[in-house]
Amino acid sequence: MAAPVSFPPNRDAALDRLQAFVLRAGVDYARDRNADLGPEARSNVSLLSPYLRHRLMTEREVVSAVLARHSFSEAEKFVQEVLWRTYWKGWLELRPAIWGRYLAELDAVRARFRGAKALASAENGTTGIEGFDDWARELVETGYLHNHARMWFASIWIFTLRLPWTLGADFFLRHLLDGDPASNTLSWRWVAGLQTIGKTYLATADNIARYTGGRFAPQGLTTSAVPLTEAPLPAVTPLLAPVSLDPDAPALLLVTPEDFHPESVFAQDRRFVQAIILADRGSGGALSEVFVAAAAHDCAGRVEAHFGCPTRIITGIDPAKLIAAAQDAQVTTIATAYAPVGHVADALRAATPVLQAAGIDLIQVQRAWDTHFWPHAKKGFFAFKEQIPRILGERF
Ligand SMILES: Cc1cc2nc3c(=O)[nH]c(=O)nc-3n(C[C@H](O)[C@H](O)[C@H](O)COP(=O)(O)OP(=O)(O)OC[C@H]3O[C@@H](n4cnc5c(N)ncnc54)[C@H](O)[C@@H]3O)c2cc1C
Structure with missing residues (x-):
């Protein structure tokens, strides 16, 4: 039997994985992507999410490589999935209060569920629910779950086990190597009926048996999924206008786990006095933090070679240390790739007045990809996806 898939934490491995997958990103992906045949059989999906x-x-590199080998209509499904990620990022960027709401609710329910047996057995995979227990263990052991397993797991967590969705989202965010404040929070909200208001996702034994090739057919799942409710959504807030970095100003580069490829954010000939690389994403559990820390070291090697500057790895954003580093380097500008809504952005927001x-x-430089796509995430994905061919054609 093949070994379960692993995720070497470096860019070369990501590029190799993309090359190996690109031919399967067309009709094969559209036909087979929903099957979860187990951790040893993942060739129907790309496994690019942690990268x-x-x-x-x-996203731009992945979409370009795929469209170099397939027509848009052949690869439409795959391109749309990559753009789901962009859509969720834009949606949350336009409504940052939803992230704050999630964190506040999480704090409240954590206190209520401290020591609760039901929570421990869900996280340890000892509920007795076939499939669910296996996915809980797979998540902790590998840092990855197939998309369909994520949907089934979240649905069973919320509607059969009746546990708070925020605790499930937190369990995912800590353990997934790809754990992402937007994709994760908003997908859990979607399953719960909070995102597409009133529309929930109900996991059924038949659907699970069909798409796991008969590996699991859990008994006793609830047959009704009544949508959760909450206060109305906040109004859309304007996106921050992109700022640019004075090409001649000496600057310190700050790299965070929100963007470990500064080589494609800043001009090739840009000279940085020093680069500081953040090696934790602020939300991790065991495996995900190991991945991020190793990816930070990989990034440091690339940054040294590309920008020709010394690098230093740090954990945690401490404004006093950033100030000391800037003063040592005799610069008054710290440049970083834009950090979208999430733990890193929260830490940078808290640090900004102290730095000022x-x-x-602190100059946060946004990628053109985000600048062009995010404004279209005001409504549902259907309206967003209509824009994809035009924006790809005109801009990328
Ligand atoms: C409850 C729940 C929680 C999730 N949490 C996360 C998360 O924290 N981080 C995360 O990246 N994805 C999350 N997803 C989305 C999706 O499950 C993963 O992106 C996907 O399974 C990753 O595997 P892959 O790289 O093989 O995907 P592929 O199917 O090969 O897709 C290619 C890429 O497109 C993007 N993508 C695919 N499907 C989605 C989707 N539904 N939403 C957003 N992006 C998508 C990913 O970047 C992925 O790498 C979640 C889904 C659910 C239902």
Whole structure:
């Protein structure tokens, strides 16, 4: 039997995986992608998510490589899936209060469920529910779950086990190597009926048996999924206008796990005095933090070679240390790739006034991909996906 898939935490591995998958990204992907035949049989999906999540490789690179080998109509399904990620990022960027709402609810339910047996057995995979228990263990052991398993797991967590969705989202975010504040939070909300208001996702034994090739057919799942409710959604907030970095100003480069490919954010001839690489994403559990820390080291090697500057790895965003590093390097600008809504953005927002008081500007440079796609995430994915061919054709 083949070994379960693993995710070497470096860009070369990501590029190799893309090359190996690209021919299967057309009609094969559209036909087979929903099957979860187990951790040893994942050739029907790309397994690129941990790399895309931390931008060891970019959405643009993946879509370009796929469209170089397939027509748009052949690869439409795959391209749309990659763009789901962009859509969720844009949706949350337009409604950052939903991230704050998730964190506040999580704090409240964590206190209520401290020591709760039902929560421990869901996370340890000892509920007795076939499939669900296997996915809980697979998640902790590998840091990955197939998309369909994520949907079934979230549905059983919310509607059969009746556990708070925020605790499930937190369990995923800690363990998934691709754990992402937007894709994860908004997918859990979608299953719960909060995202497409009133529309829930109900996992059934038949559907699970069909798409797991008969591996699992859990008994006793609930047959009704009544949507959760919440306060109305906040109004859309304007996106921040992209800012640019003075090409001549000496600057320190800050790289975070939101974007481990600064080589394609900043101009090739840009000279940085020093680069500081953040090696934790602020949300991780065991495996995901190991992945991020190793990916940070991979990034440091590339940054040194590309920008010709010394690098330093740090954990945690401590404004006092950033100020000391900027002062040592005699610069008043710290440049970083834009951090979208999530833990890193929260930490940067908290650090900004402290840096400013010390005369240091933090400049967050946005990728053109995000600048062009995010404004179209105001409504549902259907309206968003209509824009994909035009934006790809005109801009990328
Ligand atoms: C409850 C739940 C939680 C999820 N949490 C995350 C998360 O934290 N991080 C994350 O990246 N994805 C998340 N997803 C989406 C999806 O399950 C994963 O992106 C996908 O399974 C990754 O495997 P892959 O790379 O083989 O995907 P492929 O099917 O090969 O797709 C290619 C790429 O497209 C993107 N993508 C595919 N499907 C989706 C989707 N539904 N939403 C957003 N992006 C998508 C990913 O970047 C993925 O790498 C979640 C889905 C659910 C239902």
